[in-house]
Structures are given as structure tokens and as C-alpha cells.
Amino acid sequence: MAGKPVLYYYIGRGKMECIRWLLAAAGVEFEEKLMETSEDLEKLIKDGRLMFQQLPMVEIDGMTLVQSRAILNYIATKYDLYGKDTKERALIDMYTEGIIDLTEMMLQVVTCFPDQREAKISLAKDKAKSRYLPAFENVLKSHGQDYLVGNRLTRVDIHLLEVLLYVEELDSSILDPFPLLKALKSRISSLPNVKKFLQPGSQRKPPYDEKIIEKAKKIFKIQPS
Structure with a gap:
């Protein structure tokens, strides 16, 4: 039996949050490995685990997937959330x-x-x-x-x-x-699965605050736009 999907990102919402939402709505439990420093991200890159050297990354069904649209398409198809034709x-x-x-x-x-x-x-x-x-x-x-x-x-x-x-x-x-x-x-x-995800203590991430923003900028080396 396959284990739970594992999501690699950081504590903020970013491009991973829609993936968290979709898994939760499908009733799929998942684990998270959250980056704390830029070194954590660099290690994934050096280990050859990030095809395009960027997150999000999801391990699911024996695959390592990157690119958020590809990940979302796979999850939506797997759990019949992608229309009938x-x-x-x-x-x-x-x-x-x-x-x-x-x-x-x-x-x-x-x-x-x-x-x-x-x-x-x-x-x-x-x-x-x-x-x-x-x-x-x-x-x-x-x-x-x-x-x-x-x-x-x-x-x-x-x-x-x-x-x-x-x-x-x-x-x-x-x-x-x-x-x-x-x-x-x-x-x-x-909807039951969504209602559960909206409750306090779920894996849904909070609104950004200065602490989360600064952490993200350091991990991803973001320059203001």
C-alpha cells in the first residue's frame, strides 16, 4: 500500500497551498517536509531531487513531481476532480x-x-x-x-x-x-473534507505575516518586485 503523499515546501502558502487544498478536499492525508533555511533547499538541489531546481515538490505514488500545475493535474485526475470529458x-x-x-x-x-x-x-x-x-x-x-x-x-x-x-x-x-x-x-x-481543512489545527497555512515573509525571502532568495 502506498504511503501518504509528502509535500516539500516551507511554512507559507505560496504555490503549494493550492496543492494542500486539493489533497484535503479529496480526503487525502499528507505529510510535509518544511524547508527552514536556504541550505535545506540547496541540499535538495544538490541531491538531484528537484528537476528544475525549484519547489514545490511532491512525492506521490512512487513518483517525485515538480511544477505545481503538473502536480495539480495528477491529483485532480487521480481523485476524479477533473471533469468527465x-x-x-x-x-x-x-x-x-x-x-x-x-x-x-x-x-x-x-x-x-x-x-x-x-x-x-x-x-x-x-x-x-x-x-x-x-x-x-x-x-x-x-x-x-x-x-x-x-x-x-x-x-x-x-x-x-x-x-x-x-x-x-x-x-x-x-x-x-x-x-x-x-x-x-x-x-x-x-463539504466535510473542506470543512475539516478549514478548522484550526489543520495543515492549511495562515495568512502571511512579516515573519513568514522574511523566512520565505531567505529560503528562496527572493528579491522584492
């Missing part, structure tokens, strides 16, 4: 890419210079309200179903819930003009 998968991929764009915009808030932070937050909120949230509200309105694709849970519902929670951390009232997104957020949050 190629048309559904195309929609899932398209919606997911939009979610990734918004998520990466919010990650820039973390990596920028402190004096740029307010401007980055304002930009992320503006794009969320004017571009991304209306798009997903319209998808739900167009078909009147409980989920984004195929009227059943897929990976994109999990990805969307994650990013909705992130934008609410920037502005708690940001979803008020989007009743269908608010309903989807409540619906997905109530």
Missing part, C-alpha cells in the same frame, strides 16, 4: 488559469517592497472586483448549477474557494455584490 476539462483549465492569475497578483503583495504594498493591494482588489469575480459570477448565472463545471465538484471549485477566501482577507465585503459566489463559497466550505 475533454470539453469539461478545457473549461476547468480555462477557469483555473484565471484563478491562478488572480492568486499570483495577490502574491505580489507579499513579495513587493513595503512602500509598494498598498498600491499592490489596491490593484489586486480592483482586478478581483472588475474582472475575475464578475466572470465567475456570470459562469454560475449562465447555467444555474451548484458547481462551476458539470454540476459536480471539480478542482476548479476548490481553487475558486481558496482564492475567494484570500480576497476576503484583503476586503471582507468584496463578495457582497456577488451572491452566487457567496453561495458557492458557503456550499463548498460545508
Whole structure:
């Protein structure tokens, strides 16, 4: 019997958090090996374990996988969260890419210079309200179903819930003009596996603070953008 997946990253959310979310939503228990220093990362590189010399990395089913999209695709396929046919998968991929764009915009808030932070937050909120949230509200309105694709849970519902929670951390009232997104957020949050992941003490990572940001910059040798 295969062991639990092992996730290699650090204490922050970053590009691993969506992988944590997807595994948790699928009801899959996983272990984490968290980098504490840049030397921890360098050791993985020197040992030849990181194909492109960067994290995230996941050991699963006897494989060592890198590149977050590849990891997410594998997990979604394995646990039947990737639609029933190629048309559904195309929609899932398209919606997911939009979610990734918004998520990466919010990650820039973390990596920028402190004096740029307010401007980055304002930009992320503006794009969320004017571009991304209306798009997903319209998808739900167009078909009147409980989920984004195929009227059943897929990976994109999990990805969307994650990013909705992130934008609410920037502005708690940001979803008020989007009743269908608010309903989807409540619906997905109530699923047993997701509800468990949202509880205190889970492997879900907290919002960034200065301590986490500084640790990430040291481990990954990040320069502000």
C-alpha cells in the first residue's frame, strides 16, 4: 500500500497551498517536509531531487513531481476532480488559469517592497472586483448549477474557494455584490473534507505575516518586485 503523499515546501502558502487544498478536499492525508533555511533547499538541489531546481515538490505514488500545475493535474485526475470529458476539462483549465492569475497578483503583495504594498493591494482588489469575480459570477448565472463545471465538484471549485477566501482577507465585503459566489463559497466550505481543512489545527497555512515573509525571502532568495 502506498504511503501518504509528502509535500516539500516551507511554512507559507505560496504555490503549494493550492496543492494542500486539493489533497484535503479529496480526503487525502499528507505529510510535509518544511524547508527552514536556504541550505535545506540547496541540499535538495544538490541531491538531484528537484528537476528544475525549484519547489514545490511532491512525492506521490512512487513518483517525485515538480511544477505545481503538473502536480495539480495528477491529483485532480487521480481523485476524479477533473471533469468527465475533454470539453469539461478545457473549461476547468480555462477557469483555473484565471484563478491562478488572480492568486499570483495577490502574491505580489507579499513579495513587493513595503512602500509598494498598498498600491499592490489596491490593484489586486480592483482586478478581483472588475474582472475575475464578475466572470465567475456570470459562469454560475449562465447555467444555474451548484458547481462551476458539470454540476459536480471539480478542482476548479476548490481553487475558486481558496482564492475567494484570500480576497476576503484583503476586503471582507468584496463578495457582497456577488451572491452566487457567496453561495458557492458557503456550499463548498460545508463539504466535510473542506470543512475539516478549514478548522484550526489543520495543515492549511495562515495568512502571511512579516515573519513568514522574511523566512520565505531567505529560503528562496527572493528579491522584492
